[in-house]
Amino acid sequence: MAVNLAVKVGTLLLKNPVMLASGCCGYALEMGEFFDLSLLGGYCLKGLCAGGSEGNPPPRLCETPGGLINSIGLQNIGIEEFLREKAPKLRRVNSVMVANFYGHSVEEYAAAAEKLQAEPCIAALEMNISCPNVKTGGIAFGTDPKLVHEVTAACRKATRKPLWVKLTPNVTDITETARAAEAGGADALSCINTYPAMAIDVEKRAFKINTRSGGLSGPAIKPLAVRAVHLVSKAVKIPVVGIGGISTWADAVEFMLAGAAAVQVGTALFSNPNAPLEILKGMEEYCIRHGFKDVADLVGAARDFERPDCNLPSAVIVTGEKVRK
Amino acid sequence: MAVNLAVKVGTLLLKNPVMLASGCCGYALEMGEFFDLSLLGGYCLKGLCAGGSEGNPPPRLCETPGGLINSIGLQNIGIEEFLREKAPKLRRVNSVMVANFYGHSVEEYAAAAEKLQAEPCIAALEMNISCPNVKTGGIAFGTDPKLVHEVTAACRKATRKPLWVKLTPNVTDITETARAAEAGGADALSCINTYPAMAIDVEKRAFKINTRSGGLSGPAIKPLAVRAVHLVSKAVKIPVVGIGGISTWADAVEFMLAGAAAVQVGTALFSNPNAPLEILKGMEEYCIRHGFKDVADLVGAARDFERPDCNLPSAVIVTGEKVRK
Amino acid sequence: MVSKRMRVAANVKRGPYATLTLQGEVIPSHPGQFYMLRGEWGISPLLGRPISILGEDLARSEIRFLVKAVGEGSRLLHALKPGETVQATGPLGNHFPLSGWDPQSPVVLVGGGVGVPPMAYLARRLSENGAGVIFCQGARTKEDLLLLDEIQETGVTPHIATDDGSAGEKGLVTGLLERELEYQPGAVFACGPEAMLRAVARLCRGKVPCYVSLEAAMGCGYGVCLSCVTRVKEAGKVVNQRVCKEGPVFEAEALPWL
Amino acid sequence: MVSKRMRVAANVKRGPYATLTLQGEVIPSHPGQFYMLRGEWGISPLLGRPISILGEDLARSEIRFLVKAVGEGSRLLHALKPGETVQATGPLGNHFPLSGWDPQSPVVLVGGGVGVPPMAYLARRLSENGAGVIFCQGARTKEDLLLLDEIQETGVTPHIATDDGSAGEKGLVTGLLERELEYQPGAVFACGPEAMLRAVARLCRGKVPCYVSLEAAMGCGYGVCLSCVTRVKEAGKVVNQRVCKEGPVFEAEALPWL
Ligand SMILES: Cc1cc2nc3c(=O)[nH]c(=O)nc-3n(C[C@H](O)[C@H](O)[C@H](O)COP(=O)(O)OP(=O)(O)OC[C@H]3O[C@@H](n4cnc5c(N)ncnc54)[C@H](O)[C@@H]3O)c2cc1C
Ligand SMILES: Cc1cc2nc3c(=O)[nH]c(=O)nc-3n(C[C@H](O)[C@H](O)[C@H](O)COP(=O)(O)OP(=O)(O)OC[C@H]3O[C@@H](n4cnc5c(N)ncnc54)[C@H](O)[C@@H]3O)c2cc1C
């Protein structure tokens, strides 16, 4: 049985649902040493801003149980240098390239989107809204639905390319910011970025990373991300790209069953650069085993649990989000 | 060297900083089969409400990488039966007993606090505010600073016992709800409850727990909880009790260095009921090894990282929360 | 119940099955009780796994279990090597009744899959007590039959049914039970897949006392987390009971959903 | 560089040190390069560990490493058993220069702790190239001295300093270096603890070209995560460079913080 692995994210057609997550594959060229990038659905570049950034001082990374805290601070070579030095090499890669970008004000965001607009090899823009807004005392754009709407709408005007908004999970109700991004004109939602976290070395009695807090990624956050993807995919009409702790084909399938149209692999690349291809192979085998002709049929296909002793008229549900008849 | 392990949480004196977390030690009697409860700093009862509750239908539990999702739905025997059947047996235990409680409206909360007021063996009340408010369409009390203030103030009036407010981490800015609870009259903050999460069985294509979403606990959430404790302890003057993924003595020390005056052990009890005593022993040894005469000197003692190549005038910090001079 | 580190004294494998012997302080147990077992395997999987007691040797301070490797946790238990240590919490839960029926009548034990080990323990204990025991085991094929030697050692002859007829009778284990029910046994005890338990309970309903041992997803195994509840009839009402504490053995009549 | 599963061919232990031999597809490497190594140990620790290449045998498709067990990850590498598999990514990073100094002058190699293995590999390669090599090794005690046989095998005599005088000279390895510097070596190469690197760099400053190999907390090891950066002087500015890609070997003069 041949499985159709191609999926659509808005108007974009991906060869398959497996992409590389921003910040975990650099400018993609390094990954090309491990495998042919054109075998993947796509890849997201390290977050770019106008003029580039030096990022945070080291140490920028530490491990936690099943996870990883990073505080790179969005170091990047800048849109200008990227377009000059890297883009020409990437034009040859036959895969969907998504340019992740950010700014520190609505104007900076819109200017960045506009600068990226001209480059033909960029298939879509992914807006990272987990950055602090310098004008509002450093509160992250992504935590305020009004700001999310404003910055999305501003970038929507600045570019004709598909615009993906990458949501931060550090909010009380992620469906609010998701809907704000949709209303602002987003074509898709990347769900999710890292969770704010901290670790302390007890022998040294010192914070493990220089900025004290950083972003948690890896298997530890998978169940948090799966929930976010599920809630967001129910709340909006635009497609959701699932991200967060995906290391195996089963993780990728889980995100699609939760409602993701495609997935991104981040931290897993560090311990196994071949993970994306292994995931892709496993997904195809899963589809064959379960009789799915089209991988897109997995999207949102999770069912409620059924067991004789759990569907009895029992108590009210006081936590959890299942809507019961 | 003798180490003073006693700590103060507000006006309460605990023998040592190690407590058992609510919902993970039942009504404490079962734990007494493994060790003498009076060796511990204290223990928190399973969340009680007036009249009791049947909780959610099974399955109520599943594992995730380094974590556990539960959706017990706050099943409990009710305050009345607790006072009648369990309290008399617990009066003999020489340890600080904290009664965790909840309601579905401000009135229910206050009534529960009042009902618990009379029992002499209850040393403090711990208010679980992660519950949905039936009057506001089910939004959790703990996610709205105004509601947190209101429900805290109402319970404050209802009881003379020390009132601990157990914060939910599912908020954009936990220092806001922390300050609201402090302003409402809380004596201490228990930090934190579980994180909303979801898991799907890919072979069955079904949600793993009956309510779809549940609360994530265990080692996976530790770095998220450490950050919450650190931020909250900087934001308020009342003591913070650290909770979230503590399984080893090093985890407990990490929470104290982050700013916790005491800690609670939850999920770790499941795989090793003796964990609290092992943690206590390890903490004492740590204090001896590091020359601490008083375990309370650990509270908030984490320092910033220092290394020659990381304190150079580098870039602006664009993520993370360290305040740099 | 206690929780302690026990040493793996032996772990004998046959395909996906492993007979695991742990050595350490052993608290006397009863058939139907179980342990939560967890090797020192880091944080994943996080929890111990409930495994029924297959037998105990108080003189040698040993407990035996039979583990089938099905998922991550049981695979890790299956892979344990002699000398390694295991966090063992138990004995946990209630147990099968050892008396309470007409002592002249034999009892029927029905076991399937990983439900066989506790029934083998029960067969031994009942035989020692002088009760008449009829042991019915169902399996998919000959290869899936468990503990036949162990059961025969207790003086009990296992009656066998396999789906493919590769050993014993072709068909379901309930076929064997149906025949035995004609002779009015004193009680029926069953442990195995839910479908089997349901069929057994239906056959016994109104005729003969029937006790079944349930499975449930367990957090703690000792009654504090409330994750393992099932719906049970009690004093005219249907309430939650803990499979790990009030169970795992329930009167079939008390389970409205079975 | 490639990433592949390699088989543990041997793992020979001496106290906390293990000489690990991996077998599989081997890509020719240079001294100073390293691999990211990760056993199949579940999700904790999550990342591989950077370990320098100690030597390679292309004919036998083998690479060798020396691992010191210090924390969780290195302990798990230390415990690997023959036949197990390891996700091995490499060879990674730049390497020590193999020429560029007056070929008549010998070069001085300074190694301490787990900085010794890459220097042993470098000593072998330089000797093969006909360069004169002086190898200075510092350690706390005699027991902490590493790879003395391996170094002698390459025709190089290790000069030794120990803190407690239990072998070689009593004192720091920089004492040995100071003496050698009087004879104007062609270059100095160092790998070891930061304090040692700093002392070596200061002694060489303005006198002789000095290259040091740095450590850093690494996420990927192959240049994509930007977690391993250090501050480096480049064209009059101080910029971030990746220890895993532009390093781990840097000219000491380029490191303003050393
Ligand atoms: C009281 C009791 C006694 C038991 N006695 C034995 C025994 O003697 N020998 C033995 O081999 N097994 C026994 N089991 C079953 C054993 O506990 C499970 O097979 C084991 O927990 C599965 O863990 P895992 O990590 O291998 O599988 P998982 O990866 O957790 O799951 C694998 C599959 O098994 C299912 N599963 C997991 N746990 C359970 C469970 N508790 N009940 C039903 N389905 C489950 C999952 O849904 C999944 O489909 C017993 C269970 C209980 C509750
Ligand atoms: C390029 C390079 C080459 C290396 N070559 C070798 C080698 O050949 N043999 C060898 O045994 N080791 C080598 N190391 C060091 C080795 O990578 C670390 O010892 C190992 O990563 C520690 O991991 P762990 O899990 O055991 O310790 P952890 O639990 O991660 O940490 C234990 C202690 O070591 C410190 N630490 C951890 N990683 C590093 C690091 N990368 N740099 C500095 N301190 C660290 C921690 O802060 C902590 O104090 C090399 C490191 C680098 C960067």
Ligand SMILES: Cc1cc2nc3c(=O)[nH]c(=O)nc-3n(C[C@H](O)[C@H](O)[C@H](O)COP(=O)(O)O)c2cc1C
């Ligand atoms: C080292 C590192 C750098 C990252 N940099 C970016 C970035 O520049 N822009 C962005 O939107 N997300 C960035 N992320 C977030 C990831 O793209 C991803 O959303 C997150 O790590 C969760 O996925 P994972 O668990 O698979 O890594 C980064 C993550 C890591 C670990």
Ligand SMILES: Cc1cc2nc3c(=O)[nH]c(=O)nc-3n(C[C@H](O)[C@H](O)[C@H](O)COP(=O)(O)O)c2cc1C
């Ligand atoms: C099974 C289970 C039941 C819980 N029940 C309660 C409860 O009734 N009230 C409450 O405030 N917290 C409850 N909690 C939350 C814990 O007290 C604790 O805050 C959380 O699990 C994080 O700590 P841990 O990682 O150490 O488990 C429960 C947690 C678990 C796992």
Ligand code: FES
């Ligand atoms: S498994 Fe915890 S109460 Fe039964």
Ligand code: FES
């Ligand atoms: S370790 Fe990832 S860039 Fe160096």
